[in-house]
Amino acid sequence: xxxxxxxxxxxxxxxxxxxxxxxxxxxxxxxxxxxxxxxxxxxxxxxxxxxxxxxxxxxxxxxxxxxxxxxxxxxxxxxxxxxxxxxxxxxxxxxxxxxxxxxxxxxxxxxxxxxxxxxxxxxxxxxxxxxxxxxxxxxxxxxxxxxxxxxxxxxxxxxxxxxxxxxxxxxxxxxxxxxxxxxxxxxxxxxxxxxxxxxxxxxxxxxxxxxxxxxxxxxxxxxxxxxxxxxxxxxxxxxxxxxxxxxxxxxxxxxxxxxxxxxxxxxxxxxxxxxxxxxxxxxxxxxxxxxxxxxxxxxxxxxxxxxxxxxxxxxxxxxxxxxxxxxxx
Amino acid sequence: xxxxxxxxxxxxxxxxxxxxxxxxxxxxxxxxxxxxxxxxxxxxxxxxxxxxxxxxxxxxxxxxxxxxxxxxxxxxxxxxxxxxxxxxxxxxxxxxxxxxxxxxxxxxxxxxxxxxxxxxxxxxxxxxxxxxxxxxxxxxxxxxxxxxxxxxxxxxxxxxxxxxxxxxxxxxxxxxxxxxxxxxxxxxxxxxxxxxxxxxxxxxxxxxxxxxxxxxxxxxxxxxxxxxxxxxxxxxxxxxxxxxxxxxxxxxxxxxxx
Amino acid sequence: xxxxxxxxxxxxxxxxxxxxxxxxxxxxxxxxxxxxxxxxxxxxxxxxxxxxxxxxxxxxxxxxxxxxxxxxxxxxxxxxxxxxxxxxxxxxxxx
Numbered sequence: 001x002x003x004x005x006x007x008x009x010x011x012x013x014x015x016x017x018x019x020x021x022x023x024x025x026x027x028x029x030x031x032x033x034x035x036x037x038x039x040x041x042x043x044x045x046x047x048x049x050x051x052x053x054x055x056x057x058x059x060x061x062x063x064x065x066x067x068x069x070x071x072x073x074x075x076x077x078x079x080x081x082x083x084x085x086x087x088x089x090x091x092x093x094x095x096x097x098x099x100x101x102x103x104x105x106x107x108x109x110x111x112x113x114x115x116x117x118x119x120x121x122x123x124x125x126x127x128x129x130x131x132x133x134x135x136x137x138x139x140x141x142x143x144x145x146x147x148x149x150x151x152x153x154x155x156x157x158x159x160x161x162x163x164x165x166x167x168x169x170x171x172x173x174x175x176x177x178x179x180x181x182x183x184x185x186x187x188x189x190x191x192x193x194x195x196x197x198x199x200x201x202x203x204x205x206x207x208x209x210x211x212x213x214x215x216x217x218x219x220x221x222x223x224x225x226x227x228x229x230x231x232x233x234x235x236x237x238x239x240x241x242x243x244x245x246x247x248x249x250x251x252x253x254x255x256x257x258x259x260x261x262x263x264x265x266x267x268x269x270x271x272x273x274x275x276x277x278x279x280x281x282x283x284x285x286x287x288x289x290x291x292x293x294x295x296x297x298x299x300x301x302x303x304x305x306x307x308x309x310x311x312x313x314x315x316x317x318x319x320x321x322x323x324x325x326x327x328x329x
Numbered sequence: 330x331x332x333x334x335x336x337x338x339x340x341x342x343x344x345x346x347x348x349x350x351x352x353x354x355x356x357x358x359x360x361x362x363x364x365x366x367x368x369x370x371x372x373x374x375x376x377x378x379x380x381x382x383x384x385x386x387x388x389x390x391x392x393x394x395x396x397x398x399x400x401x402x403x404x405x406x407x408x409x410x411x412x413x414x415x416x417x418x419x420x421x422x423x424x425x426x427x428x429x430x431x432x433x434x435x436x437x438x439x440x441x442x443x444x445x446x447x448x449x450x451x452x453x454x455x456x457x458x459x460x461x462x463x464x465x466x467x468x469x470x471x472x473x474x475x476x477x478x479x480x481x482x483x484x485x486x487x488x489x490x491x492x493x494x495x496x497x498x499x500x501x502x503x504x505x506x507x508x509x510x511x512x513x514x515x516x517x518x519x520x521x522x523x524x525x526x527x528x529x530x531x532x533x534x535x536x537x538x539x540x541x542x543x544x545x546x547x548x549x550x551x552x553x554x555x556x557x558x559x560x561x562x563x564x565x566x567x568x569x570x571x572x573x574x575x576x577x578x579x580x581x582x583x584x585x586x587x
Numbered sequence: 588x589x590x591x592x593x594x595x596x597x598x599x600x601x602x603x604x605x606x607x608x609x610x611x612x613x614x615x616x617x618x619x620x621x622x623x624x625x626x627x628x629x630x631x632x633x634x635x636x637x638x639x640x641x642x643x644x645x646x647x648x649x650x651x652x653x654x655x656x657x658x659x660x661x662x663x664x665x666x667x668x669x670x671x672x673x674x675x676x677x678x679x680x681x682x
Contacts, residue, residue, distance in 0.1 A: 100613040311483070318486045369593070
């Protein structure tokens with residue numbers, strides 16, 4: 001659900017060795033809106049950029065299960081419990097679709113998961129914040145999924161076929177996620193003073209991290225150009241962020257909640273909502289591993305992986321035994 | 330007062346519905362605790378699907394209990410506002426997840442019972458119950474299949490998985506007898522043809538479990554002593570902790586709508 | 588067992604009777620039985636399927652995209668395989 005412009009600059013060195021004619025032909029196909037498929041020739045840097053982006057996206061889905069999973073056992077009604085469990089399950093499914101898309105580029109699931117567990121791979125910064133109250137589940141659905149959708153819809157037209165197809169499936173399934181979150185926020189904002197306060201508090205804590213989800217400002221983002229040329233990225237970080245702010249302001253007004261930004265105002269000239277300065281230092285710290293929950297998220301994933309090792313080994317051993325038996329028969 | 334525990338007017342049918350609903354809810358809750366912890370990501374999907382099936386079954390049964398009791402209570406009143414002593418689920422389903430072997434053995438024990446049970450209940454003279462059973466049976470049939478495949482793989486996998494699977498069988502065996510217990514109230518429902526007699530399913534259950542255990546190369550436990558008490562609210566210590574998670578919001582914010 | 592990886596499977600689903608199975612994605616599973624169950628849990632959560640095939644990914648032989656010219660372009664000139672190649676007077680009606 002959540003990709004973020006974290007991709008390091010593609011290695012320019014990879015390209016110099018490649019046949020200029022092949023590269024030109026490749027770019028022509030991209031320019032013609034042709035889709036690139038797994039066995040097609042592609043520049044090494046394209047492969048590398050996409051592997052990194054798709055696997056980060058997959059990692060984000062899997063890590064993203066944790067903050068919301070934190071409330072499944074405490075959901076306040078059976079209806080909410082079922083919806084939340086189904087939503088978190090979807091996130092796992094989306095992680096799996098995305099790992100599969102990344103694997104078509106030639107890196108195995110094991111390697112990709114190892115990159116996550118060893119701390120080498122990044123995932124979306126947003127999941128390093130804690131879910132403290134039930135309202136956080138509403139805020140995540142409304143804002144985090146809302147931000148993710150902004151990012152993901154253009155990815156349905158990404159030049160790489162398997163990624164685009166995975167995103168179409170993801171977007172279709174996720175259409176309920178944001179509504180689920182917003183509905184929770186409606187219940188809270190129509191509820192008691194305590195519930196309203198809970199909703200406002202969640203909004204206060206999640207708003208700025210959500211704006212950071214779109215990645216660094218365009219001026220500071222060095223690698224968007226190449227991704228744009230390859231049609232992996234169709235809109236800049238700032239364009240998507242602006243779309244998100246414009247879409248969210250009236251939704252917050254409907255809830256009677258206040259976005260925690262004193263500088264937020266409608267720009268009569270552009271028709272867009274201007275917003276205040278994002279704390280990019282906080283963003284860098286969270287990406288670097290210093291968010292409130294980075295350590296918890298990683299240790300939870302490592303624990304699950306280690307605890308499951310004997311099960312995976314057993315299933316493989318069983319499959320091998322049955323294969324040998326079948327051969328002998 | 331909202332938020333305090335409710336007292337249910339327990340006719341035999343209401344008590345019956347709540348017990349079956351509690352089984353489904355508590356086991357569904359336990360499966361939901363696996364979220365983010367499964368041994369393979371593909372298995373996350375399976376555990377969540379089974380959990381969702383069970384929570385759905387619980388909701389139908391609670392809702393029907395609300396209609397029968399006719400005291401204006403909805404599914405959430407029963408799930409969130411009864412304390413440990415008011416819960417009537419089997420001890421088996423409240424047992425902690427343990428390792429993956431324990432979770433799969435627990436699932437197999439319960440599903441191999443409840444699947445033929447739902448099938449029998451489909452013939453109930455109560456149309457609502459028959460309809461709930463018809464829907465649930467398709468779900469539980471898959472739970473039997475899935476848990477059986479895993480028990481077979483764990484039993485016949487590595488020495489470690491074999492040991493863990495055998496420990497799970499041995500540890501959970503004593504909680505299986507309670508599935509076949511009935512009290513006077515339930516027996517009156519059985520006599521009226523509203524619900525099936527679980528005792529009649531003992532042989533079917535044992536046969537399907539024994540078949541899986543044999544295929545897995547595991548040993549069926551022989552101990553005859555069976556724990557009971559869940560049906561009358563005499564639970565293990567585990568249930569209280571589960572309920573303090575499950576009911577936290579409704580208890581902390583009495584009467585609020587979410 | 589160390590170093591052994593869980594195999595990759597391709598998943599094909601028939602969404603309705605009357606339609607053919609269509610490739611929907613892939614997954615990892617230790618064996619065919621679990622692959623089928625995982626395919627059900629992963630790819631048919633919203634009533635997408637009536638039938639599932641799982642195939643080990645390494646059992647698929649694929650054409651080489653770089654041989655696209657040789658493989659697929661020669662048919663382009665065989666326009667006589669298409670009905671519009673033939674002229675039938677309008678008076679004859681639909682044929």
